[in-house]
Amino acid sequence: MRQAWRAADVRAAEKSLMAALPEGTLMQRAAAGLARRCALLLEEAGGVYGARVLLLVGSGDNGGDALYAGAALARRGAQVRALLLTPERVHLAGLAALRAAGGFTTVELPARVDLVMDGIVGIGGTGGLRPPAAAAVRRLGELRGRTGHRPLVVAVDTPSGVVVDTGDVPGECVDADVTVTFGCLKPAHVIGPAAIRCGQVELVDIGLGPSLVTGPAVRVAESSDIAAWWPVPGPVSDKYTRGVVGLATGSAGYPGAALLSTSGALAGPAGMVRYAGSAHAEVVRAHPSVVVAPRVADAGRVQAWVCGSGLGTGDAARTELRSVLATSLPVLLDADAITLLVGGEFSEHLRRDAPVVLTPHDGEFKRLAGEAPGADRAAAAARLAAWTNAVVLLKGDRTVVATPAGEIWANPTGSPALATAGSGDVLAGLLGSLLAAGLPPVRAAVAAAYVHGLAGRRAAADGPVTAPDVAAALRPVLRDLLK
Numbered sequence: 001m002r003q004a005w006r007a008a009d010v011r012a013a014e015k016s017l018m019a020a021l022p023e024g025t026l027m028q029r030a031a032a033g034l035a036r037r038c039a040l041l042l043e044e045a046g047g048v049y050g051a052r053v054l055l056l057v058g059s060g061d062n063g064g065d066a067l068y069a070g071a072a073l074a075r076r077g078a079q080v081r082a083l084l085l086t087p088e089r090v091h092l093a094g095l096a097a098l099r100a101a102g103g104f105t106t107v108e109l110p111a112r113v114d115l116v117m118d119g120i121v122g123i124g125g126t127g128g129l130r131p132p133a134a135a136a137v138r139r140l141g142e143l144r145g146r147t148g149h150r151p152l153v154v155a156v157d158t159p160s161g162v163v164v165d166t167g168d169v170p171g172e173c174v175d176a177d178v179t180v181t182f183g184c185l186k187p188a189h190v191i192g193p194a195a196i197r198c199g200q201v202e203l204v205d206i207g208l209g210p211s212l213v214t215g216p217a218v219r220v221a222e223s224s225d226i227a228a229w230w231p232v233p234g235p236v237s238d239k240y241t242r243g244v245v246g247l248a249t250g251s252a253g254y255p256g257a258a259l260l261s262t263s264g265a266l267a268g269p270a271g272m273v274r275y276a277g278s279a280h281a282e283v284v285r286a287h288p289s290v291v292v293a294p295r296v297a298d299a300g301r302v303q304a305w306v307c308g309s310g311l312g313t314g315d316a317a318r319t320e321l322r323s324v325l326a327t328s329l330p331v332l333l334d335a336d337a338i339t340l341l342v343g344g345e346f347s348e349h350l351r352r353d354a355p356v357v358l359t360p361h362d363g364e365f366k367r368l369a370g371e372a373p374g375a376d377r378a379a380a381a382a383r384l385a386a387w388t389n390a391v392v393l394l395k396g397d398r399t400v401v402a403t404p405a406g407e408i409w410a411n412p413t414g415s416p417a418l419a420t421a422g423s424g425d426v427l428a429g430l431l432g433s434l435l436a437a438g439l440p441p442v443r444a445a446v447a448a449a450y451v452h453g454l455a456g457r458r459a460a461a462d463g464p465v466t467a468p469d470v471a472a473a474l475r476p477v478l479r480d481l482l483k
C-alpha cells in the first residue's frame with residue numbers, strides 16, 4: 001500500500017525532524033536524491049557530461065532543491081543554467097552553490113535543453129501559478145512542442161501548478177516525465193488530474209517516516225494488497241460458503257445492465273450468482289449458471305445485494321430497492337438506486353446496521369449530494385460517505401473510495417477506456433460478489449475498482465472498448481493478479 005500526506009502534515013513532520021538535525025540536512029538529502037535521478041535520466045539519454053540542463057527556480061525551498069541538484073550535475077560536467085523567476089527572492093545559498101560548481105543564470109528559456117528541472121513551487125504553493133511562473137511553464141510547453149526536440153522534465157517534489165492537497169490542476173501546470181518527491185507522497189501524486197501531470201513518481205527517503213505522526217490523507221492499493229485481500233476458495237469451500245451475490249438490476253428498458261452486472265459478478269469470488277428482475281430469461285440464457293427469479297422477494301438467500309444498474313426509477317424499482325434495504329445484508333446501490341435515494345424517501349431504510357456501498361458517477365453524486373464533487377474529489381466523497389453512512393466509490397479517471405470515518409483511497413489503475421456505457425454495471429456486479437464473499441465494504445470497493453481498471457486497460461490494448469470487453473478481461477486480469 002502507498003500512502004500520501006497533506007502538505008501541512010509534511011511540514012509539521014519536517015519541522016520536528018529538522019529540530020534534531022544540523023541546518024540544511026534535509027534539503028541536502030533531497031537535492032542529492034534529485035540529482036541522482038536526473039543523472040540517471042541523462043545517462044540513459046547519452047551522458048551527464050556536456051548535457052544541457054535548465055533549472056526553473058522559484059522563490060522558496062523548492063527552488064533551493066533545484067539549485068543544489070543543479071550544482072551536483074554541474075560538478076559532473078553538465079551545462080547548467082538557472083532561470084530565476086523571482087531573482088530578488090531566491091535561495092541564496094543554493095544559487096551560490098550552483099555558481100561555485102560552474103552553473104550560470106539565464107533570463108531566457110534556451111532553444112535546446114536536454115533536461116528541465118521544475119523547481120518553481122512545491123508544497124508551499126498556493127493558488128494557481130503566478131504570471132511569471134505561468135508564462136515560463138507555457139514557454140516550456142511550447143519548447144517541448146517543437147518537433148525533433150523534447151527535453152525531459154523532472155518536477156521537484158510536485159509539478160508546479162498542481163494543488164498539492166487535492167490533486168486539482170486549476171490552470172497552467174508543468175507536465176513532468178518524472179516527479180522526484182521527498183519523504184512521502186502527497187495527494188497530488190495519486191489523485192485527480194495532478195497525478196497524470198506527475199509522470200513517474202519517485203520517492204527519495206529523507207528520514208521523514210517516523211516524524212509523520214498523523215494518518216495519511218490518501219491510500220493507494222497495490223497489486224499485492226488486492227491479491228492478499230481477494231477471497232479464494234479453500235478445500236472445504238462450497239458454493240454457499242464462498243458467498244451468494246444477488247443482483248436486482250436491469251429492466252425491460254435496460255436488459256443489458258442485467259447481463260453486464262451478471263458478467264461482473266460471475267468473475268468475482270462468490271460461489272453463486274442469483275439474479276432477480278425482469279431480464280431473468282435473458283440472463284439465464286446468456287449465463288446458465290445463474291439462478292434467476294422475477295423479483296427480489298422470490299430470489300432465495302444471498303449474502304449481499306447489488307441494486308440499481310438499469311433498474312429504472314418507477315414503482316417496480318422502488319419496491320425492489322425497499323426489499324433490498326429491508327434485509328440485514330451488505331447492499332451496493334448503483335445508478336438508478338442512487339437516483340431513487342434523492343428526496344429522502346429511503347432515508348429511514350438507509351439507517352441500517354449492515355453496510356451500504358454507493359457507486360455514483362459525477363451526475364449521480366450531484367443529484368444525491370445537491371452539488372457536484374468539485375475540485376476536491378476526495379473530500380467530496382468523504383462528505384457524502386459521512387452523510388449517508390455508506391462507503392462511497394466516486395467514479396472517475398482516478399476513482400476515489402471514501403468511508404464514513406473519512407478513510408480515503410485513490411484507485412491507480414483507471415483508464416479512459418472505462419468511460420463506456422455499461423462499464424459501471426460490470427463494476428457493480430464484481431463489487432457485489434466481493435461483498436458476498438465477505439470482504440469488508442471498503443476493501444471490496446477498492447479491490448473492485450482496481451481490478452476493473454486493469455480490465456479496462458487490458459481490453460483497450462485490443463482496440464476500442466465496450467463493457468462486455470471489460471467484463472471479458474476480468475478473468476485474465478485476475479489470473480495474472482492472483483498467481
Ligand SMILES: NC(=O)C1=CN([C@@H]2O[C@H](COP(=O)(O)OP(=O)(O)OC[C@H]3O[C@@H](n4cnc5c(N)ncnc54)[C@H](O)[C@@H]3O)[C@@H](O)[C@H]2O)[C@@H](O)CC1
Nearest residue numbers: 014026027059060061062122123124125126128129130157
Ligand atoms: N521543509 C523541508 O525540510 C524540506 C523542504 N523541501 C523542499 O521545500 C519545498 C517547500 O519549500 P517552501 O516551503 O519554501 O515552499 P515552495 O518552495 O514550495 O513554495 C513557496 C514559495 O513559492 C511562492 N509561491 C507560492 N505559491 C505560488 C504560486 N502559485 N506561483 C508562484 N509562486 C508561488 C511563495 O511566494 C514562496 O516563496 C518542498 O516542496 C521541497 O521541494 C526539501 O528540501 C526537503 C526538506
